[in-house]
Amino acid sequence: LLLTYSYRSKPFGIRFRLSDDNGKSWSKEGNLADTSRMDMGYPSTVVLKDGSLFTVYYEVGSDKLASLSYIRWQLPEKE
Secondary structure (H helix, E strand, O other): OEEEEEEOOOOOEEEEEEOOOOOOOOOOOEEEEEOOOOOEEEEEEEEOOOOOEEEEEEEEOOOOOEEEEEEEEOOOOOO
């Protein structure tokens, strides 16, 4: 399982965790994006055909305008 979520305490950002046992335990937190914006979140992630991950989330800037941001990424190698 993959969980992506917003972190609304400093340092703000989009984070993720992994579970190999159907949610009984979770990996350490991984960082996808650092942002200076506290008003951001609701990330949604899909797996693309090539196996990479695509996460989209909203951000609201100091001008009060909302925008969509995205990250294309790979799962980290297992230790």
